[in-house]
Amino acid sequence: MDAKSELPLALRAAYMAMHRRTDAQFASYGITADQFVLLATLSRGNALTQRELARRMPSDPSTVRAMLVLLEKHGLVKRDVHPNDSRARTVTLTTTGKRKFRQLWTAGETIRKKMFEAIQPDNAALLIGLLTQLAESLNGESLSGSSLSPTNKVQSA
Amino acid sequence: MDAKSELPLALRAAYMAMHRRTDAQFASYGITADQFVLLATLSRGNALTQRELARRMPSDPSTVRAMLVLLEKHGLVKRDVHPNDSRARTVTLTTTGKRKFRQLWTAGETIRKKMFEAIQPDNAALLIGLLTQLAESLNGESLSGSSLSPTNKVQSA
DNA sequence: TTGAATTCGTGCGTATACACACGACTTCCT
């Protein structure tokens, strides 16, 4: 196994571990790791459309909708018709949602700290940089090298 | 946003991007990214029990079972009763499964190469090391630091 | 040996994750 082959597995293992830990940590609050990401995204940019929310997470619009239906039922978010675009709906945190998010942020500190220390703090910026490069590279241009796929929707940044 | 807070998001974004890309790349083969991981794990240690397979992926035994039911229906894996333990079942790749995996490995090279180059090859070993440290730290001892949650099932290693 | 604790796989319930098709609305182009 060379480094090139190991990298995908290492990335998967690290993410899965984090995701499981986070789910476990938030279980007593009745919130999943992914719902936490959604709430965090909302708290950093309120009144987003569902589309924009999905883009920032990042996640699939279809997935986000399902999550919003749940969270709305639990009273953590509210969806209103967009003032300028009657197709869209704006999503905002309710008061309950904001309070819940603050609790979760505190509860999550344990995991963030653990991760931060596991890599020696000096490496944090470097690791974030490498992960960001990975994401950008994989999200960017469609690969396919040669002309395998004729439907190359290059939706540039 | 300090580095400690950004790290979880960066890890998530990178993994999601990889997972999506891989799914898209393998779609024409009728195989998902996760099924590929399962096949790869099997190809590196045949005749594993379902439990051991799940441990190595890593994934949940319950999830692995569902995947195996599918893959068995597609004729890629075979499940037999364990010779020494009638509770367990051993999982092996069929001939078709082996051939399919070789095809997928080749098809996946594009993504591995893209990831490898995105981080400058020199950083590969370093990145793998950091990700491994993260996974080990998160999988290891249960955290819970102070007594935040009264329901601390400390199921030690 | 017999009974308790563990471990294996199964099955169910819930929550992502995403593709795809659909209807409704906006925008853009002529």
Next chain:
DNA sequence: AGGAAGTCGTGTGTATACGCACGAATTCAA
């Protein structure tokens, strides 16, 4: 203005992902 193209959210289908409870088999202990 009017129609084509694009965009937004919805709804469905499939595939993870995991917790939990269950029955069956194995292991451990007295």
